[in-house]
Amino acid sequence: MKMNNEKNNLTLGIDLGGTKIDIGLVDSSGIILRRELIKTNKNGPEAVVSEISNVVKKMQLPNETPLAVGIGMAGQIQAEAGVVHFAPNLGWVDFPLGSELQKQLNIPVKVTNDVRAAAWGEWLFGAGIGCSDLICLFIGTGIGAGIVCNGEMLLGSHNAAGEVGHMTLELNGPPCSCGNHGCFEALASGWAIAKRTKEVITYDSYEGKRFLDLIGGTQDDITARVVLEAYRKNSGIAIRVIDEVKAALVAGIANLANAFNPAKIILGGGVITSAPFLLDVVREGIAKRALKTTSESLEIVQPQLKGDAGVIGAAAFAVNELKRQQKNG
Amino acid sequence: MKMNNEKNNLTLGIDLGGTKIDIGLVDSSGIILRRELIKTNKNGPEAVVSEISNVVKKMQLPNETPLAVGIGMAGQIQAEAGVVHFAPNLGWVDFPLGSELQKQLNIPVKVTNDVRAAAWGEWLFGAGIGCSDLICLFIGTGIGAGIVCNGEMLLGSHNAAGEVGHMTLELNGPPCSCGNHGCFEALASGWAIAKRTKEVITYDSYEGKRFLDLIGGTQDDITARVVLEAYRKNSGIAIRVIDEVKAALVAGIANLANAFNPAKIILGGGVITSAPFLLDVVREGIAKRALKTTSESLEIVQPQLKGDAGVIGAAAFAVNELKRQQKNG
Numbered sequence: 001m002k003m004n005n006e007k008n009n010l011t012l013g014i015d016l017g018g019t020k021i022d023i024g025l026v027d028s029s030g031i032i033l034r035r036e037l038i039k040t041n042k043n044g045p046e047a048v049v050s051e052i053s054n055v056v057k058k059m060q061l062p063n064e065t066p067l068a069v070g071i072g073m074a075g076q077i078q079a080e081a082g083v084v085h086f087a088p089n090l091g092w093v094d095f096p097l098g099s100e101l102q103k104q105l106n107i108p109v110k111v112t113n114d115v116r117a118a119a120w121g122e123w124l125f126g127a128g129i130g131c132s133d134l135i136c137l138f139i140g141t142g143i144g145a146g147i148v149c150n151g152e153m154l155l156g157s158h159n160a161a162g163e164v165g166h167m168t169l170e171l172n173g174p175p176c177s178c179g180n181h182g183c184f185e186a187l188a189s190g191w192a193i194a195k196r197t198k199e200v201i202t203y204d205s206y207e208g209k210r211f212l213d214l215i216g217g218t219q220d221d222i223t224a225r226v227v228l229e230a231y232r233k234n235s236g237i238a239i240r241v242i243d244e245v246k247a248a249l250v251a252g253i254a255n256l257a258n259a260f261n262p263a264k265i266i267l268g269g270g271v272i273t274s275a276p277f278l279l280d281v282v283r284e285g286i287a288k289r290a291l292k293t294t295s296e297s298l299e300i301v302q303p304q305l306k307g308d309a310g311v312i313g314a315a316a317f318a319v320n321e322l323k324r325q326q327k328n329g
Numbered sequence: 330m331k332m333n334n335e336k337n338n339l340t341l342g343i344d345l346g347g348t349k350i351d352i353g354l355v356d357s358s359g360i361i362l363r364r365e366l367i368k369t370n371k372n373g374p375e376a377v378v379s380e381i382s383n384v385v386k387k388m389q390l391p392n393e394t395p396l397a398v399g400i401g402m403a404g405q406i407q408a409e410a411g412v413v414h415f416a417p418n419l420g421w422v423d424f425p426l427g428s429e430l431q432k433q434l435n436i437p438v439k440v441t442n443d444v445r446a447a448a449w450g451e452w453l454f455g456a457g458i459g460c461s462d463l464i465c466l467f468i469g470t471g472i473g474a475g476i477v478c479n480g481e482m483l484l485g486s487h488n489a490a491g492e493v494g495h496m497t498l499e500l501n502g503p504p505c506s507c508g509n510h511g512c513f514e515a516l517a518s519g520w521a522i523a524k525r526t527k528e529v530i531t532y533d534s535y536e537g538k539r540f541l542d543l544i545g546g547t548q549d550d551i552t553a554r555v556v557l558e559a560y561r562k563n564s565g566i567a568i569r570v571i572d573e574v575k576a577a578l579v580a581g582i583a584n585l586a587n588a589f590n591p592a593k594i595i596l597g598g599g600v601i602t603s604a605p606f607l608l609d610v611v612r613e614g615i616a617k618r619a620l621k622t623t624s625e626s627l628e629i630v631q632p633q634l635k636g637d638a639g640v641i642g643a644a645a646f647a648v649n650e651l652k653r654q655q656k657n658g
Contacts, residue, residue: 156590168580251497261485
């Protein structure tokens with residue numbers, strides 16, 4: 001009986017990225033039982049739906065039909081309708097991903113953005129277990145957050161809560177992709193680190209040449225990861241850039257701590273993963289910059305699920321959506 | 330029977346300010362039935378407790394014992410314990426206001442900060458009725474917010490959520506009272522407007538003299554209200570200062586809109602009350618600066634309760650605290 005019960009709580013979690021699609025069968029304790037990785041088909045959303053559907057059909061055993069499918073992907077998602085409003089990586093516009101895949105698989109399909117999915121994973125099965133006031137903040141190519149308040153994932157009035165990447169931190173700061181100036185993302189994201197370094201080596205051609213010698217490459221090889229490596233090797237240029245990034249990280253995270261007063265902030269994403277020393281920088285900075293009442297008991301930790309967060313989180317999100325729908329009739 | 334039932338739902342709301350104490354008997358629909366206003370006794374918290382207690386005892390009829398007393402006051406409050414950790418206006422430190430007044434009155438006393446109390450009032454009985462994702466933002470001498478997420482007042486892990494006055498908007502901006510630089514409060518609050526104007530008239534003595542002639546006073550007469558009046562009279566100095574304030578207001582409120590995705594922002598406080606044109610400035614600015622998904626359906630409105638918000642809100646807060654305690658056993 002127990003076995004059977006467990007089987008009824010299986011969910012499929014899908015991390016749909018620009019280059020690969022990670023599909024996992026996840027049990028109710030967040031364990032991935034089976035997993036398939038495929039390349040993302042670039043021939044449009046219909047081709048992707050068809051490939052996912054084929055893989056999923058092969059993965060399932062007849063007596064293990066999952067309760068639901070959860071999908072996390074980068075972009076603007078209308079979660080209620082399961083519509084991908086805009087997915088810049090893939091060039092999809094207004095595609096009803098949920099209903100199209102549901103037609104193929106005949107089980108409920110729920111769609112959310114990748115950051116929200118990862119936050120679900122960390123909250124229910126990772127570094128945020130049992131925490132009812134939590135921010136999962138990801139500093140990668142972009143910056144995004146999933147926020148738990150009062151024991152519920154914060155959706156906001158139109159499912160857009162957590163868009164903290166475009167928080168202004170410097171009123172007249174560098175331009176951002178969104179059209180504003182001085183956004184968190186324009187100061188501390190992966191793309192901003194690379195862009196700022198390219199600017200600085202142009203201003204200062206002597207130090208610039210030393211920097212390029214150190215990394216053994218050209219301007220085109222400059223990425224956030226390369227700059228963070230150069231920082232560890234005491235490159236003057238990298239120190240100049242990363243010191244600015246540190247200040248922005250501390251200010252941005254202090255703003256979130258003061259506004260939400262979370263018990264825990266899970267700080268992940270590519271920039272943090274490739275420079276874990278930033279965690280201590282943030283911890284020390286927050287103790288000085290955030291208000292005492294919000295900072296003194298705040299824990300700042302790394303994610304636990306790493307590469308599994310997308311799959312586990314998408315599955316957790318889907319389970320919760322089913323529960324929410326049942327609750328709301 | 331109906332009368333009797335209504336009587337059982339009376340609550341006392343107290344707005345405890347630095348100069349006056351506003352005490353109201355509030356019914357369950359947020360109507361103030363009786364009201365007393367007294368001067369704030371400056372001889373320490375014990376004297377204030379004693380005076381409040383005397384007034385309250387005279388206000389109540391024998392068959393109308395209120396369910397609870399709610400108090401809102403400026404400062405750092407430990408709401409669970411009813412302790413005033415620090416009240417800068419009054420110089421109180423670590424005073425157990427809740428338990429001391431409760432001893433005198435023999436009914437539960439609940440304490441919160443004045444901004445949170447006003448937010449309770451606007452949410453349950455004012456401009457925020459029925460809204461489950463709401464920010465009440467007050468731009469006055471200081472800046473503070475009460476935030477409703479998913480139909481619940483956001484407390485955060487240590488009851489400190491909503492401290493948005495110290496949100497960094499300009500990394501290397503002007504110094505703030507908190508020790509940081511470029512906080513929302515250091516750019517757009519009442520004290521910041523006065524301080525900035527005094528700086529500007531010192532740099533520019535010709536325009537400075539014209540400004541003082543216009544307001545018919547000296548440096549010491551410069552307040553936010555005076556500067557906003559001069560702005561309406563097209564004073565060059567006031568335009569320079571208020572244009573900076575406008576940019577900070579828009580950026581700060583856009584940050585909150587993007588993070589919380591509220592359906593409504595109630596924008597009040599002395600600065601807004603004395604310059605209601607700022608509401609349209611914020612509405613237009615947010616439409617450009619916040620993300621489309623968060624701004625396109627966002628309503629920005631004025632508070633409705635005005636001078637009654639403190640009393641009605643403190644009462645509403647107390648009722649809700651009782652409910653919450655009953656729910657949590």
